Amino acid sequence: MESAKNLPVAVIGAGPVGLAAAAHLLERGLEPLIFEAGTTAGAAIEHWRHIRLFSPWRFNTDAAAVRLLEAAGWEAPRPTALPYGGELIDNYLAPLAALSRIASRLQTRARVTAVAREGLDKTHIKGRDTTPFLVRVEHADGETRDHTVAAVIDASGTWSTRNPLGSSGLPAIGEQAAGDRISAPLPDVTRRDRASFASRRVLVVGAGHSAANTLINLADLAREEPETRVLWAVRGDSASKVYGGGDLDGLPARGQLGGRVRRLVEAGKIELHTGFGISSIKSVDSSVTIGAVDGRTIVADVVVPCTGFRPDLDILRELRLNLDPAVEAPMELGPLIDPEFHSCGTVPPHGAKLLAHPEKDFFIVGMKSYGRAPTFLLATGYEQVRSVAAALAGDQESADTVHLELPETGVCSTAAGTSCAVPATTSVVASDAESGCCAAPEPVLVGFPTGVAHGRSGTNN
């Protein structure tokens, strides 16, 4: 950050990883400038505050953020408890964002619309590495302003860009026109959004954690509002990936959720349609007809798209990125998390080196760093931003020594047929350059992928 030394570091997004990045930058004596599109920190999680996390508190908080909070008298929640999204906000993110050291650097209702090098478009190389970044922001007052910063950490997540329902990665024919029949990805069907689902025919599409939660909540709703019909479409030939190992599953959170979904299907409370790759959607009066590639149709009143998410790369168009062509994660990270080849969320700890782009001092972190892969865990993101802050501060040794603590035993199998057992609660320290899939895995996936692209085959749907 030579010539831009005294400028702040822009952090895009005040989710858990963006706020953690700010905490690490502060510890390093760097000045964060946090832009959050929503009205509060944790704005994306606000949409799923009614959903329970599948990893316990001790893996959901960042060490530097906790140090800031504890200095202000904050008491950590019980480490083994599984919080709801709302609790993650109320008991951790909101208090963190309210600390004066964070609040004074956080701008809400501030949406980043573009990032570039000041005075240089993407094609210009001369002096690029030492030229400050320009971050264009739409502010709450309706004005758009350019901010000059030394470095940029993009922690803007993927919530705002869900995968389409169509099975080719494109919207199904008619999907946009039928937009008013398609809900948010994780509606609160029994409370906040109840009126839109009670006594309706609801089609849930997808085969991840979000689909399982929504199906269970819809079945609860149908008990109270018997006219409600719960329909479920998955592209794969069976829903076994969602069911997991049921009550015998080595991962209890996954087993319980999957077991409940299976019992509801077997009891006829959920009508399952397998092999249903969606090709078209057509609104007819107050209902919608969903067509499959093989000609089958389902008629519903509302569609819930639990199809996973993809990164918004448009705002980064003027930057020189190096992304994996399939997963849209940083090039070297992509193969380690590609859901076509990895059956679980196991990746090595990694940091600034693995996340680097040709654009010096620019990093994508958090959920967005996984691109289209659905298996991101907060603990991974917290280690990413610790390493990135160290790198920006010039502490390369600390940046390159990546650590991760493993919560429990898990097994990672790859398409190549290899697998490896991960020892229980082990601290892993690895060089960012040396880590490999089975050498140094991260916390095992305690649950399903948080969203699964309906269009991917052979993985989770």
Ligand SMILES: Cc1cc2nc3c(=O)[nH]c(=O)nc-3n(C[C@H](O)[C@H](O)[C@H](O)COP(=O)(O)OP(=O)(O)OC[C@H]3O[C@@H](n4cnc5c(N)ncnc54)[C@H](O)[C@@H]3O)c2cc1C
């Ligand atoms: C239902 C669900 C359950 C999950 N459960 C777990 C779990 O149990 N354990 C676990 O480890 N992980 C879990 N995850 C995965 C992941 O940890 C979360 O998605 C987490 O919220 C990711 O944090 P983040 O900070 O990277 O992104 P987000 O939380 O998505 O935060 C990004 C922030 O950036 C803001 N933003 C977006 N675009 C812009 C812009 N252009 N300008 C400014 N601000 C912008 C958003 O408003 C948002 O506040 C879960 C995810 C989901 C969806």
